Amino acid sequence: MSQTAWEGLSNQAIAAAGIVYFLALLAHLAEWALLRTVAQSEVKAEQPVAVGATSSSSSASSASASADSADAPALSAEDVERQEDRVTMAGTFGVLLTCIAVAVHLVGLVARGMAAEPHRVPWGNMYEFTLTGTFVVALIYLLVRRKFGLDWMAPVVLTVVLAILMVAVLWLYAPVEPLMESLHSYWLVIHVVSAVIATGAFTVGGITSVFYLIQSRRERKRAEAVAAGEEVGPDRGWWARVPGTERLDLVSYRLHAFAFPVWTFAVLITGPIWAHEAWSRYWNWDPKEVWAFITWVVYAAYLHARATAGWRGRSAAILALVGMGTLWFNFIGINYFSTTSQHSYADAPTGSPVVATAGVSPGD
Amino acid sequence: MSTTEGRLSDLDPTADDADGPDGPEAGAGTGGDGGAGTASTSKGGDDGRRPGELGAREMLRWAWRQLTSMRTALVLLLLLALAAVPGSIIPQTDVDSLAASNWKTAHPTLAPIYEKLDLFAVYDSPWFAAVYVLLMISLVGCIVPRLRVYAKAMRAKPPKAPRHLTRLPVHSVFLTDRSADEVHEAARAVLKKGRYRLRPVTEGEDGAVSAERGFLREAGNLVFHLAILVVLVGFALGSLFGYQGAVIVVVGSGFSNNLTQYDDFNPGTLFDSDSMEPFNFSVDDFDITWLDDGTSQGYSAALTYTDSPGAEEQTYDLKVNHPLTIGSTEVFLVGHGYAPVITVTDGNGDVAYSGPTIFLPQDSTLLSFGVVKAQAASPKAIGLEGLFYPTYVLANGDPINVMGNDLNPTLSMLAYYGDLGLEDGQSQSVYVLDKDNATQILKKNGKPFRLDMQVGDTIKLPNGLGKVTFEGVEPWVRVQISQTPGKKIALSGVILMLIGLMGSLFIRPRRAWVRARETDEGTLVELAVLDRSGGGDVDAVLAGIVADLRAEDDRDPEPAADATEPPVATPHPTDEPGTAPDDKEQA
Numbered sequence A: 001m002s003q004t005a006w007e008g009l010s011n012q013a014i015a016a017a018g019i020v021y022f023l024a025l026l027a028h029l030a031e032w033a034l035l036r037t038v039a040q041s042e043v044k045a046e047q048p049v050a051v052g053a054t055s056s057s058s059s060a061s062s063a064s065a066s067a068d069s070a071d072a073p074a075l076s077a078e079d080v081e082r083q084e085d086r087v088t089m090a091g092t093f094g095v096l097l098t099c100i101a102v103a104v105h106l107v108g109l110v111a112r113g114m115a116a117e118p119h120r121v122p123w124g125n126m127y128e129f130t131l132t133g134t135f136v137v138a139l140i141y142l143l144v145r146r147k148f149g150l151d152w153m154a155p156v157v158l159t160v161v162l163a164i165l166m167v168a169v170l171w172l173y174a175p176v177e178p179l180m181e182s183l184h185s186y187w188l189v190i191h192v193v194s195a196v197i198a199t200g201a202f203t204v205g206g207i208t209s210v211f212y213l214i215q216s217r218r219e220r221k222r223a224e225a226v227a228a229g230e231e232v233g234p235d236r237g238w239w240a241r242v243p244g245t246e247r248l249d250l251v252s253y254r255l256h257a258f259a260f261p262v263w264t265f266a267v268l269i270t271g272p273i274w275a276h277e278a279w280s281r282y283w284n285w286d287p288k289e290v291w292a293f294i295t296w297v298v299y300a301a302y303l304h305a306r307a308t309a310g311w312r313g314r315s316a317a318i319l320a321l322v323g324m325g326t327l328w329f330n331f332i333g334i335n336y337f338s339t340t341s342q343h344s345y346a347d348a349p350t351g352s353p354v355v356a357t358a359g360v361s362p363g364d
Numbered sequence B: 001m002s003t004t005e006g007r008l009s010d011l012d013p014t015a016d017d018a019d020g021p022d023g024p025e026a027g028a029g030t031g032g033d034g035g036a037g038t039a040s041t042s043k044g045g046d047d048g049r050r051p052g053e054l055g056a057r058e059m060l061r062w063a064w065r066q067l068t069s070m071r072t073a074l075v076l077l078l079l080l081a082l083a084a085v086p087g088s089i090i091p092q093t094d095v096d097s098l099a100a101s102n103w104k105t106a107h108p109t110l111a112p113i114y115e116k117l118d119l120f121a122v123y124d125s126p127w128f129a130a131v132y133v134l135l136m137i138s139l140v141g142c143i144v145p146r147l148r149v150y151a152k153a154m155r156a157k158p159p160k161a162p163r164h165l166t167r168l169p170v171h172s173v174f175l176t177d178r179s180a181d182e183v184h185e186a187a188r189a190v191l192k193k194g195r196y197r198l199r200p201v202t203e204g205e206d207g208a209v210s211a212e213r214g215f216l217r218e219a220g221n222l223v224f225h226l227a228i229l230v231v232l233v234g235f236a237l238g239s240l241f242g243y244q245g246a247v248i249v250v251v252g253s254g255f256s257n258n259l260t261q262y263d264d265f266n267p268g269t270l271f272d273s274d275s276m277e278p279f280n281f282s283v284d285d286f287d288i289t290w291l292d293d294g295t296s297q298g299y300s301a302a303l304t305y306t307d308s309p310g311a312e313e314q315t316y317d318l319k320v321n322h323p324l325t326i327g328s329t330e331v332f333l334v335g336h337g338y339a340p341v342i343t344v345t346d347g348n349g350d351v352a353y354s355g356p357t358i359f360l361p362q363d364s365t366l367l368s369f370g371v372v373k374a375q376a377a378s379p380k381a382i383g384l385e386g387l388f389y390p391t392y393v394l395a396n397g398d399p400i401n402v403m404g405n406d407l408n409p410t411l412s413m414l415a416y417y418g419d420l421g422l423e424d425g426q427s428q429s430v431y432v433l434d435k436d437n438a439t440q441i442l443k444k445n446g447k448p449f450r451l452d453m454q455v456g457d458t459i460k461l462p463n464g465l466g467k468v469t470f471e472g473v474e475p476w477v478r479v480q481i482s483q484t485p486g487k488k489i490a491l492s493g494v495i496l497m498l499i500g501l502m503g504s505l506f507i508r509p510r511r512a513w514v515r516a517r518e519t520d521e522g523t524l525v526e527l528a529v530l531d532r533s534g535g536g537d538v539d540a541v542l543a544g545i546v547a548d549l550r551a552e553d554d555r556d557p558e559p560a561a562d563a564t565e566p567p568v569a570t571p572h573p574t575d576e577p578g579t580a581p582d583d584k585e586q587a
């Protein structure tokens, strides 16, 4: 296949992946819509989530569960069953579509690498980095979905992936070009793979933290309402699936605890080794490095916060979000702030050979 | 779900230390290990007085306790993150000195203020140092006491089972037909297989099983934090004693390693030029592959070098990402460009200037800018300034450069004569022409006189000033040369950090208890598990132990009659029974 054919294939695959992600999102939205009509107790029962989810919210909801079934719309047992089947089907369909989308997404990435002559890893510019980043977010979601019971997260992950993918295609697109000289290193492969995996896991963890914050607000409101003697019905529909705060906190921590060492490896080991070979200094305080370091420190603070009285819970979740902010700012934002970065893809999307001029600093 | 996450830091350290890990309720009520002591903020504390009422010594103690508290570590970490921000937004002299000086020129009012605040050298500034030094002190103050506590905890045996296991947040109860002793025996076997450390059966106790595992977590944590110090030492050695230099060498010429030869030299504060190694090299050849689309694909410079004067000559093909190591010095290829060979003959017919002149690339097509200073020319010194086009094309009347390959090398320069600012002996960049007092050479019609030349062309300057010849083009390479002592220390440090971190994050310290009591309805088994890290899925672990214990049980798996407190944990539907808890833990 010719270079242009590969490039065309890549573009088509990415477009197709986008469409399939969208269909998966629709399936999950349908699942969500159907869920609204199913009483919460049934949903909980069939949900393959670890015990934690059920037991944590049980205190709040089980007391009022019986009261609730009284004012729920009167559905016959048969109706409920049929409705549940539909919910399950929509959900399964959504997961299946997501798997297909991720596979097609991968085809797009591989074709992108094949389009360059000589073949290379598809990490030459912002467009390619963003394609890879969204791919890893979706993949990590799929991989840990069962383990952490993340079915409820599907619409959010898909929306995020789809939105970023659209930004990539609309604004970041760049034609295939060979890698600049300093990127010809196997350290690049190791460095980028680990950085992107960590980014994906941090992102999924960050989404969990967002839900932690929303859920803790809801739980507080409920507790207040209960204290005020108001009648509180159980969560319905989609929210009934979102686990309680303790479970969310745990899932979020697990994802961050996985991502942090990977990030450490990417940013503090392989990054410096590669920088040393390419630019002679293993740590330059170049803006990309600074923000990678800031991100690392913020996540270290998150891990500390989780072990500190008065900081765990809400404050820790907020720190996790600050971390996600600095992470993505470093990924995309800093490129528009700073002109001194030696990281090639931080430069103009043409992928100019920055190294050729590095340090010579002509009057630019 | 309930965990006992991080409870340790709620503890009053003194109380915990006094009790020791063996204290009767140490495990039960708190889940704390002695190690948390210094890490926690002591709310109650042994001295209930306010700081104002303390003597100087106690005050110091109080301040020390504050500094080494986990909360302070947290705040200092955030402060470090914050302090690092300005350096990524304001150009740093160290990273890009030209950008920094341009910024200063563009912001004449802000620049002096920023200068005072060290904002052009954030990472060398005292205030940045203050933050990380405080953090390091806090770290040492936090970790050293924990080392002691850890050593003690290593030798201690798992604490006795609390009296009321069902009061622990994660517990389970079931009935069985086996005898209490049988259950205890089975529990010991199950926990032993799960690599728990068991409390020896002790006379006078009720036979309940106490087990503990995950000691290495704290070891990992300690290694990680201490390794941070190792990295810092390695990094400091490099920045204090090392140096970074850069030089552009035209192909065909050489370099010998001493201070005067560098274009750019950036030594550490304690750098001693005696430590520079006496090597030299010459660049014999430059090789580059150009692709059809105008980008380059791989370039290399053929070097001949000697370790010291008189030593045997060696050769090396220098490439990007493949530095040459000579002793403890490394030579890196970081860039390339063109040096047009220009000869200026003065009005008297003497050669006033001749040789390859380094032009600096302006963009990715290697369109380059350079100057010629023919100071020796008479009657008047001659200066030239302009652009070099490797592949020149005239498109719609505009000159453009198509690509970096030198397919159609063309020079386009303006000429000046007179005072080039070199007489007063001030040092001057070779890449900048001082035109303040020079006169531009004009054509008869008053327009600037421009020299547009291709290789071989000679252009005569007006008014008998002389002539300029464009003889040819030589490539140049830019090499970076550096000595970075301590880099191996720093690397070992980060690797140690990573290993420690994995231990600290993935090893789950846990305590588990099983107590069986014979009742009228059968043997009542109570179990509880306590996770001391706050990251474990304790319910699943407990469910696993229960499943293992009941595997050989033929009794109907009804939960205990004790209905007020139903078992918290039921086996996870998707868990395969019998998986070691740890497999599931490794997130």
Ligand code: HEM
Binding pocket: A297, A300, A303, A304, A307, B039, B067, B068, B069, B070, B072, B073, B077, B135, B136, B138, B139, B140, B141, B142, B143, B221, B225, B228, B501, B504, B505, B533
């Ligand atoms: C550069 C500075 C530091 C970094 C990057 C860092 C990072 C970390 C990380 C990643 C963890 C693992 C958290 C976990 O187990 O979930 C941790 C734990 C811990 N850190 Fe630090 N830390 C730093 C400084 C400090 C300082 C100054 C102190 C002392 C005041 C400290 C005390 C602790 C303690 C006590 C733990 C264990 C928490 C627990 O038992 O769960 N750290 N740190």
